[in-house]
Each structure stands twice: as structure tokens, then as C-alpha cells.
Amino acid sequence: MSNEIEIGRGKRGRRAYTFDDIAVVPSRRTRSTHDVSTSWTIDAFTFDTPIIGAPMDSVVSPASAIELGRMGALGVLDLEGLWTRYEDPEPLLAEIASLPAESATQRMQALYAEPIRAELITRRIAEIREAGVVVAGALSPQRTAEFYETVVNAGVDLFVIRGTTVSAEHVSKAGEQPLNLKQFIYDLDVPVIVGGAGTYQAALHLMRTGAAGVLVGFGGGAASTTRTTLGVHTPMASAVADVAGARRDYLDESGGRYVHVIADGGVGTSGDIVKAIAMGADAVMLGVSLARATDAPGNGYHWGAEAHHPSLPRGRRVQVDQVGPMQQILHGPAISADGTTNLLGSLRKSMATTGYSDLKEFQRVDVVVTPYE
Amino acid sequence: MSNEIEIGRGKRGRRAYTFDDIAVVPSRRTRSTHDVSTSWTIDAFTFDTPIIGAPMDSVVSPASAIELGRMGALGVLDLEGLWTRYEDPEPLLAEIASLPAESATQRMQALYAEPIRAELITRRIAEIREAGVVVAGALSPQRTAEFYETVVNAGVDLFVIRGTTVSAEHVSKAGEQPLNLKQFIYDLDVPVIVGGAGTYQAALHLMRTGAAGVLVGFGGGAASTTRTTLGVHTPMASAVADVAGARRDYLDESGGRYVHVIADGGVGTSGDIVKAIAMGADAVMLGVSLARATDAPGNGYHWGAEAHHPSLPRGRRVQVDQVGPMQQILHGPAISADGTTNLLGSLRKSMATTGYSDLKEFQRVDVVVTPYE
Amino acid sequence: MSNEIEIGRGKRGRRAYTFDDIAVVPSRRTRSTHDVSTSWTIDAFTFDTPIIGAPMDSVVSPASAIELGRMGALGVLDLEGLWTRYEDPEPLLAEIASLPAESATQRMQALYAEPIRAELITRRIAEIREAGVVVAGALSPQRTAEFYETVVNAGVDLFVIRGTTVSAEHVSKAGEQPLNLKQFIYDLDVPVIVGGAGTYQAALHLMRTGAAGVLVGFGGGAASTTRTTLGVHTPMASAVADVAGARRDYLDESGGRYVHVIADGGVGTSGDIVKAIAMGADAVMLGVSLARATDAPGNGYHWGAEAHHPSLPRGRRVQVDQVGPMQQILHGPAISADGTTNLLGSLRKSMATTGYSDLKEFQRVDVVVTPYE
Amino acid sequence: MSNEIEIGRGKRGRRAYTFDDIAVVPSRRTRSTHDVSTSWTIDAFTFDTPIIGAPMDSVVSPASAIELGRMGALGVLDLEGLWTRYEDPEPLLAEIASLPAESATQRMQALYAEPIRAELITRRIAEIREAGVVVAGALSPQRTAEFYETVVNAGVDLFVIRGTTVSAEHVSKAGEQPLNLKQFIYDLDVPVIVGGAGTYQAALHLMRTGAAGVLVGFGGGAASTTRTTLGVHTPMASAVADVAGARRDYLDESGGRYVHVIADGGVGTSGDIVKAIAMGADAVMLGVSLARATDAPGNGYHWGAEAHHPSLPRGRRVQVDQVGPMQQILHGPAISADGTTNLLGSLRKSMATTGYSDLKEFQRVDVVVTPYE
Secondary structure (H helix, E strand, O other): OOOEEEEEOOEEEEEOOOHHHEEEOOOOEEEOHHHOOOOEEEOOEEEOOOEEEOOOOOOOOHHHHHHHHHOOOEEEEEOOOHHHOOOOOHHHHHHHHHOOHHHHHHHHHHHOOOOOOHHHHHHHHHHHHHOOOOOEEEEOHHHHHHHHHHHHHHOOOEEEEEOOOOOOEEEOOOOOOOOOHHHHHHHOOOOEEEEEEOOHHHHHHHHOOOOOEEEEOOOOOOOEOHHHHHOEOOOHHHHHHHHHHHHHHHHHHOOOOOOEEEEEOOOOOHHHHHHHHHOOOOEEEEOHHHHOEOOOOOOOEEOOHHHHOOOOOOEOOEEOOOOEOHHHHHHOOOOOOOOOOOHHHHHHHHHHHOOOOOHHHHOOOOEEEOOOO | OOOEEEEEOOEEEEEOOOHHHEEEOOOOEEEOHHHOOOOEEEOOEEEOOOEEEOOOOOOOOHHHHHHHHHOOOEEEEEOOOHHHOOOOOHHHHHHHHHOOHHHHHHHHHHHOOOOOOHHHHHHHHHHHHHOOOOOEEEEOHHHHHHHHHHHHHHOOOEEEEEOOOOOOEEEOOOOOOOOOHHHHHHHOOOOEEEEEEOOHHHHHHHHOOOOOEEEEOOOOOOOEOHHHHHOEOOOHHHHHHHHHHHHHHHHHHOOOOOOEEEEEOOOOOHHHHHHHHHOOOOEEEEOHHHHOEOOOOOOOEEOOHHHHOOOOOOEOOEEOOOOEOHHHHHHOOOOOOOOOOOHHHHHHHHHHHOOOOOHHHHOOOOEEEOOOO | OOOEEEEEOOEEEEEOOOHHHEEEOOOOEEEOHHHOOOOEEEOOEEEOOOEEEOOOOOOOOHHHHHHHHHOOOEEEEEOOOHHHOOOOOHHHHHHHHHOOHHHHHHHHHHHOOOOOOHHHHHHHHHHHHHOOOOOEEEEOHHHHHHHHHHHHHHOOOEEEEEOOOOOOEEEOOOOOOOOOHHHHHHHOOOOEEEEEEOOHHHHHHHHHOOOOEEEEOOOOOOOEOHHHHHOEOOOHHHHHHHHHHHHHHHHHHOOOOOOEEEEEOOOOOHHHHHHHHHOOOOEEEEOHHHHOEOOOOOOOEEOOHHHHOOOOOOEOOEEOOOOEOHHHHHHOOOOOOOOOOOHHHHHHHHHHHOOOOOHHHHOOOOEEEOOOO | OOOEEEEEOOEEEEEOOOHHHEEEOOOOEEEOHHHOOOOEEEOOEEEOOOEEEOOOOOOOOHHHHHHHHHOOOEEEEEOOOHHHOOOOOHHHHHHHHHOOHHHHHHHHHHHOOOOOOHHHHHHHHHHHHHOOOOOEEEEOHHHHHHHHHHHHHHOOOEEEEEOOOOOOEEEOOOOOOOOOHHHHHHHOOOOEEEEEEOOHHHHHHHHHOOOOEEEEOOOOOOOEOHHHHHOEOOOHHHHHHHHHHHHHHHHHHOOOOOOEEEEEOOOOOHHHHHHHHHOOOOEEEEOHHHHOEOOOOOOOEEOOHHHHOOOOOOEOOEEOOOOEOHHHHHHOOOOOOOOOOOHHHHHHHHHHHOOOOOHHHHOOOOEEEOOOO
């Protein structure tokens, strides 16, 4: 049935679903986990896993970016975080983890008021590059014009432009000169991943800018409160499926250019990774799932850029359970059964049990809509 | 799909939605918050914000009406509250805030049994008028005939007639002479805002009386229990969208008279304001959101007229978190991320992120139906 | 839209709704509460209220049946309860109220194992009759053949046959001779109310037996666990609307015989009474709502016959809040706002606010489907 | 209405229902419980009840298999559990019941790492056989090739192949030689029950292998977390109804071979048994319902094979309330009203109240879809 609903005489809206609303179902075939591949290729880069560490200070530091790369994943450093504002952010990360709840937002607003230093961007990127892993860094659209040359010259392999919403068409009445994404991406030598986008239309327009990948989401992560503060919400199962529909239509329109769909937000367990790919995602960007690592830079806490906005914080520093080192979170063994460890083992088991051998095929798996009991 | 449901063979009903059931979604355009206007004009009066303080003793006193006016909002004084029954209600407001829960209803029933004094109506209105802000006062339909001349002579700019339900057609068998709204509004020199109405039909009939604005709601606020006591409930998202549909149809029918739709009830966070306007509201009437101010007259408590009905109380005095002064609630900065402060900043951010520049345009924003996780 | 759903390939079922799923909505008319009548007439008997006290030992004793009658309601005595098994049940009612939770079921199984005595049936009915109120008594279908002559000779005005399910067609292979309802009702001089029935078909067949009224429900009350134990559940809003549909069709089929629809179960607040009538009920049978009275025989506890079944208890003795005397529960004044006191005042207010003047008209009121927030 | 939903542009899925979403409704007929039969016949074996004890160490030991057989049920011994790995598992079962929560998974991983001994399989089966009850044992598909000859030679009456998912078509690229179910079942002398399957297609293919019965489910039991870990979930009401649809279609396709549908997972109360059969199940496999017995081998704890997977545990050892001996759980009397005791009495009462006399007829009973209040 169609999913457009008449809310009242003056308004209609589509019914949209979260990952919690859906589940994968096995069908008539099964397969051995040994025959399953989770590898993912974007542009010239191939990874053993479709896992991307989110550009958040609680998740990716230069050290954890290197570690993620060695484990077959990709860590994206936030180039507007503490690592590019301070010579040595380690004590500040420790301080954030020790702040009492009532003053955390205000102290973080102060810490992130320190200016970004271009030479620190260069130094952090170089540090990751020296380790021999794929290098990725993220800027917000507001800062991209100011810092992209520094970033490209420092030698990133993948350039990420990430805001709560990024549109292909930013309208401005004032003198402000917004980023022309299409021209910018055309001029750049490195592939660009851009987002978040939450709808078919928004994603289709981003694909037309020449992006290599689109992030799907709108601050929907564990540390975000945008639904309460802004009234804005992007239920992830529907959003990923919509953007996957845009990818298919854009493939036809462009005569064959495949733009990667990356679920960014709301992916908190191994089951969520499975569902994101079942909805059509090529890869997933993980925040809280990796912040749970004992060796994550957040030291048991997790926060995003929204948490320290100077006048309109739209997220919180949240405490997370530390469940094991990053290696165990990604590759196991799991010693509990809550979907927080052995993420890749779970993904492989889920693919095997439903009879699929690679991620692209697994996007076709059957799903049911069923609210959590 | 149609939203009429067969409940059983003998009864059908429409599926209706609350603000919690919906969310706004960004689309392909974004905009700078600097290019966004939240101004609202009704009749000859223009406000910087679409915010109206509800006529409840916990929200609007003469002092807070003046303060709201200076911040670009409109405060409506309850002309049947403590301020028109007592020379000095401040000690009584303090007493209400100190009552133990078990005796609060009974003591409030006693306090509000004191008669209304016409000369106090005159004096309170004069006090607000002298401050140079727009003056608005509210009467219930039951008392309007008795006191409206006093109110108009005292010099209100906007006259509010507000009950849990106000209809254009009050049927009476007994000698009782109900208010003829159409004649009343025609005879009056000042614009009238009237409600609550919860359906397309009820609102359309109120529009035909010549009202400048219609309040949408039915005691649906934070302090109300009408669903439990009366079985009556008006899910706000559907109600606002229905009444916005009536506004559109009445525009056509009347050859161009635009009646303002004001969401009154269930608007507890900045996200709810966003959703009310997305459903088609021109402005919102706030109760609990403003009662949370440290300088609100309720001193950390909130209650409506239903809470002290002599024989059938249909609401409660509820304790609310005090989150900051009224200025910070409306204009920020927010120091938490729960949608209780910087309401206007959140509204502007939401409009910018979805690419709209004024409130009228923003009524067209896309929404999804998705129950809260 | 149709409400039949494919659960899976081999099974379809209808979507059904509880009172909590619906709410009444005001429309374009209002009315004064003074012009509203709640009177109800069945056969030769007219009552000021559509309220029936359920035949449960925690709700109706001879004394409370008289009290209900004097307040314009009808109390139905359970003729298989403690009052017809014991000379003086008062100490046993007090004992039940003092039993620890873990032994309550077993002790009640023992107390109700005592045989029913015909002379006590006669005496209890006489006691109520002497007070000059309408007399009603209830038997289960299993005991009706054995005791009905005693009951009729004792002089009941209304005869109630009540089980969790009563069907017009009880199939038996063994020698067992089931009650032939149609013949039984035809032979009887007094009007019969029979149930529970939960569906259109079941109710239509009961109507064809000549019953004056049909009880709608299936052990759905506050003290019942039939959904957990038997997997059986009758969502009340849909059930009442279905049976009201059967009443309408039977009116046509019978050439004008009007069978009363009585909601029995799940009516716990004044809002539920409003909704039951909005769904098409002519009257409501109250259990827990009256057990909350300080002068109810249950002394703050409530239980049904299912709670002491010798081998398969399907309900519990539940503790209830005592909110005031029965007079205050029915006619107010309410001193709280939770729908447990002034039930009739709430019903009248709800009818007035939606513009209806009697119960039959009020069955047409508009409703919405909206899950509780 | 159809139950296929567009989740987003790129993905559709069916709406699926759990047992909690549905309820059985009485209709126009009732019947005496004495006229109701709960007998179930599969192949040459007839049981007084449609109850199967699940092959889990917390539920079925040789002793409890014998006890179940004597009470008219069937106990299936897990031939890969502690009883075939250890000479005397009683002390280990006691140890598991005494493990602290934080180390339970790890200790169980160690205990179940002990190899399976063929001679213990032979001895356990012989022990049950000597008691004169029907003998059933279960292997996982991975171990079936290795041990089936031992099992068949030991003399089982019913052979169960049970995994979280079992498919008729296990695809393998590597040298691995998967079990050819069709050939295997054809060659075997004893009837085979196989599963779990969760969809129409999967079940239809299993039916074509020649299986006598199909288990419906996917690790959906009380001790399982597959939805969180794998993203896989099989809502049981829809799954059983789908597989019952496959049974009907296969009956036609095969010219009359009737394959039994056995609900396996999510059957925790007597109400769930009723619903499983209402959805089309011929029998139910019980885990937690029997683990609640004071004489169950789990000593108040319950766990499945997923709980001790060496690298990817997908379930937990859960503590359960001990409600009475197995005899009382199956045949009563019930002394509480929570659906955990007198399972068969409840089933009989439910069948009687809806007018059905045997299990096959009862599969046609009317149901409603209504989420739990």
C-alpha cells in the first residue's frame, strides 16, 4: 500500500520507519559464513569492512584512525575538532570525560571556541598518512572554502563534507557566498563524500554534484536531540531506502555513475548495521558503536558537534558502556549477546543465514516491518 | 491513503495524529539562519515572533505581558484569573506554589470562588497599555456578555474568547441567552481571537463569525486530563492541519478573508512550535513552555482554569522545571539541548535547514509520520 | 479503509480497537449541561443514569444494590456469590480484603466452594425489593436451569445471564442438556439481559433469542487476565461498535425490536463511559469504577468469578484506590481530575461540549482513532 | 488490505505480527470443555497433547523426556548438549544455575567446548526408550552427517534437525559438503522434523525435502537476542500463518502429503499456545514454559545453544520463575492466573469457549489484530 497519509485536511506526510521498526528475514537459502565477503570498494580504495568511524572527537583521533585502517575500516578525522585546535588535546579529552553533567555543555562550548589552526590540520593528516592507511578528513560546509586547500595539500585520500544537513542548493540573500558544491567537487582531485541528506530529492541533488558518496542522516545519532529541539527527524530505515532509490535512478540518469550510500546515524548495534545494508546502504558510519571501545578517544563518553554549539546546542555528551577494545568490537570474539561486539561476525552470520555472499547482493534481502516488542 | 477507519460495524472514525507522531524533514534546499524571518502580522499588529503567552495565571501577569511584548511576543491576560479577583494576587500565587499536592485542587477551588471585579479588569489592562505593548485579554464565552464592555472600554487591542470548546452555535432549550458570536464580533471594534476548536467544521463555523483568529485545541495542554475525564481529545497535528484546511476553504468562500490559525495546547518544546507551523499554524499559544521561566508568575507551577472547576476539575496543578528567564526561553542562548530554551533560535534553525525564509512558506515544509522511538 | 489484515498467508484478522485507542471530538455545536439528559429506559424500567453495577461481590451487595437504585442506577446482585452461599458474608468479605497476595487465590477457591442455597437467593432478592428499587440478579448459564425458578418466584424485575462468553448455540456431544436460551427467554415473564458477546455474529444470535439486552465483553475488566491465559481478548471499542451494528441490523430484521447494548468490561473511568456510548452502547456495566467506592462491599479490593475458578483461575483479586462514597463517584463533586469521581457530571459535560442532548443522539458523536500518548 | 509496505523508494517489506499483536475472539457457538480433544498425531505417533519439549539442556533431560512422554507430550533431547558430552552432567547443570551473570557466557562457552561422544548418544536414547515413551533427539544441521547413524541405530522414533535457520538449499563455494536434506530424509527410516523456517518460501522448500514436520521460528525464544545481534527477527504470528499457507499449497502440489507445522519460539504462556494453533500450527515446541518447572533440568535457569557460541553468542542464560512441577504446568490445577500453569486446561477452555472440538478445527478460529494495551 502507498505510505502517504492525510494527517489533516491541510497536510499530508509519508509514513517513515526507523531501524527498530524493521527486521531481516531468512528465506529458502543458507550459506557458510566462510563464503561471505564484507569487502567494500569506493573509488580506488578497497576495505575489508563497510565500516567508517565518524568524524567525532569521541570516536576518531589520529591514533584510532590508524587502528581502524589496520582493521579493514576507515576512520574519518574531524578537522574542526580538538585535534586541529590544540597542540595536545589528550588532557582536554580526559577533562571532558570528567565533567559533571550540569556544566558539560558550557565547558565544551568554551573548549571548542578555540580557533582552528591550519598547520595542525596538516600535521594530523600527515601522521595518519605515515601509517600507510587510507586517510580521510571531514570539514563542515561552512568551513570547507576556508580550509580545503590545506586539507588537499596535506594529502587526504577521501574528503568528507558533513553537516546535519548539506544541500546542493544553499540559498542566500545576504552577501554571503555559499559553497558551490558542484564546482568545488569538479575542481578537486580527491573523491568527496557529502551529507547528511535524508530524502530522495536531497540525495539526488547531491549525487548530481559529482560526489562519490552520500551520507544519509540528520543528526540522528545516540547523542542527538534534534527531534526535540528542531522538530526535525529522519527515520533511518526509510531514509536509507529513499536514498538507495535515488542511487538507482541516478545510475540511469548519469549513464552508469554509482554513488555510494552511507548510513550515518542511528547505527548502534550489529543488528542496525545489518538493517542499514538491507535498506540499500553500501557502508555505515559509526559513532556510538565505536565510542564504546576502551581505546576510543572519548574515554567512555560520546558527543557530536551539535553538543557544543555556542547558542543552540542540539545534542548531549552521553556516557557509554565500554565493552572492549576496538578490535573486539569489530572482529570479536563477542563475550556478551547485546550486539555491541563482533560487529563483523554478526554481519557475516546474518548474510550467511539469509544466503547472500557479498554486500551488494545482501541489499536485496527480504525484510518485515514489525515494531519492537 | 484515506484515514477513515472502521472501528466496528456501527462506527467509523478518522485516524488522528499528535505532534509526537510527526517530524519535519529537510529537502534539497538549505538557507542561512540570517535570512529567516519569524515575524507574524494579525490585523494591524505585527510581532517579531509568532508566540502568544496563554491566558493562564501561571504564565501571564500584567508584568509578564509587558515583558513578552518587549521581546516581540504577545501576552494574553486571563481576565477571569486572580488578577481581576484580588487587589494583590502575588501572595496567592506564592501560596499556590507552596500547596501540598493533596490539597491543591480544593484550595484553588476556594481561591477562584472570589468574584471578578470590573474595576480590576480596567486597572490591569491600563497597566499593560501604559507600557506601550500590544494589549490582549481573554474571557470565557460564559462571561463575555457580562464583562466585554469593561474590557473594550479599558482599551484592549486584541480580544480573546477562550474556552475548552467554543462553538459558533450554542444550543439552549432553557431561558439562557447564549452569546451570539457573529453579532458580537460584528458589533465590536477590536479584532477577536476565538477558540478552542478541534475540527474542520467547528473552525469553519467560527471563521464565519468574523473572527480574526481561531485557537486550535481542546484543553490538550500539559496540565489537562480531559481525555481521562471527558473522553475528549484533540490530537494536535491533525487538528491544526484540519483547521488550516478550513482557513484555505474559507479564504475561497469569503473572497479573500484570511483567518489566523493559532495552535493552543500540546506545544511544549521548540520542536512542537516547528511542527505546529509545519501543520499550518500562523502562531502558537504557549502555556507550559513559558511557565518554565524563572520570572513566570507561576513560580515553578502551571495550571489552567480546568484545574479549579468547582464540581468537575479536569486538570491539575503541575510542577515544572524552571529553565531560565523568559528572555532566554524565547531568544537563548540555550545551555541545554532539551527544546526548552532558545525557542526562536530553534525555529529559525529549522526553517533555515529546510530552506524556508518566512513562516507562511514554512507551512509547506515536508513532514513524515513516525511514532517517537 | 477496510480493517481486515493479512497476518500471514494462511490467516486474516480484523484490526480491533480498545477504548484507549479512541477519543471523542467536539464539532460545531455546543450545548448547556442543564439541557442534557442521561436517562435510560429498558423494557418498563427508566433510570436517571445508564449505569449498571456489575454482579460481582466486590461491587454489589443487597445494600449497595439499594443505594445504586436510589441514585438512579441499577445494581445487579451475583446470585452465585457469597451472599447466596453464606448466611452472613460480611466477615468473609473483610477476610478477602485482608488476605496476603500469595494465598488469596487459594482461599477464595475454598470460600466459593460452599454450595449455593436457594432460600438465600429468595431472601436477598426480597431484601432489595422491599427498598422499592428495581431488582436485578445474575446467574451463569451453567446454573440458570437449576435456579431460575427460585429467582423468578422471588420477584426480580430484570434477569441477567452472564458468563465470560454466552452463545445462543451451545454444542454438546455428551448427555449434557444445555440451556435453550430462546425457549427459556420465551417462557420467562421477566426481561432477560444476556452476555458477554464480543462479535457481531454472536450478538445477533443472542438478539434473536428474545433478549432485552446484550452484554458486550469477554472478561475484559481490570481484574481479568483472559488474554494471557486463554489468548482470548475483545477490544471493547470495536466490540461495542460491532454489537451496535448488530442491533441496527436486527431492528430491521425483526421489524422494530430494539435490543439494548450494554458495555461490560474495560470501563474504568468517566472517559471510558463516554467512549462506550459514543461506540453505540445504551448503558454501561461498571466493576472497578464502583469497587473504588468507600462504601463498596469489596473494602478496597475487586475480583470477579474468574479469580476463584477451582482449576483455571483467569483473574486476580486486585487492590483499588478508594476515592469516595458511591454517591460522589456517580454524581460528584469531583475533587481530583482522574476520571474516577463525578462520572455522570463528566458524561453530561462531554455531551454538552459536543452538542448532544440525550444518550441515543450521543451515539452519533464523532470520534478519532489515536493511541494514548 | 494488503500488508506490503513501502519503507522507502528502494525497499518494500511486509508488515508482520507477533503473538502479542493478536487475540482469539469467541463467535456464536460455545462448547463444553469435556467435548474438546487436544490430541495430535504425526506419522505413526499419537499424543494426548500438541506439546513438544524443546531440545535445550534447561528443558529436556532423559528423565524429563520420559516424564513428558508419560503426560501425553513429547520431549526432544538435544544430542549436542551436556548429556552427550559428559558422563554425569547433573553437577554441571547445577553449576550453570549458580554462575554469576557476568561470567555465565564464558563458563558456558568452556563447558560446551567438550567433544560430543557417540556412545553417550546411544546410552541416552536407550534410557528414554526403555521407559516406553516415544523417543526423539535433535542434531544441528552441521552435525547431522557425523552422528545420524549413531542416532538412528540407537532407535529414535522421531529425528529432529534444528538450527536457528535450516534451509533446503545450503550453498557452499568451498570444499565443504553440505547436508543434502532431500536425499538424507529419503534414505532415513524414521520421520524427520526440521527447522527453523520463518517464511512461506523457506518452509515450502523444506516440505519438498520429505520432512514430516517443519519447525517455525528463528531463535525467537525468551533467551534469544538475535534481533539485536543479527538484525534478524521472525514475528511468530505471521510466520506460523505463512508456513500454514505453505502446508496448504504443498498439500495440493504433493497430492495430499500433510506436513506438520510446529511453532518453535515465542510461546511463553497458555495464551501463546492458543494463538499459535489459531495461526495454523499443529503443535508447539516449548522452551521457557517448561523451563519454569521445578523439576526441569535447568534448575530455574533457561538457555539455548546460541548462548554459548564460541565467538558470537546470540542469547543469554536467563533466570525464570519456578511455578510448579511439570505435571501442574501441563495439566494444572492452576493456582495463579498468569498463563504459566495448566496450559492444557487453558487450551481446552479456549477451544470450548469458541466452539471448536479438535485442534485441526480450531486453526480456523477468528482472530483480531490489536496491540497489547
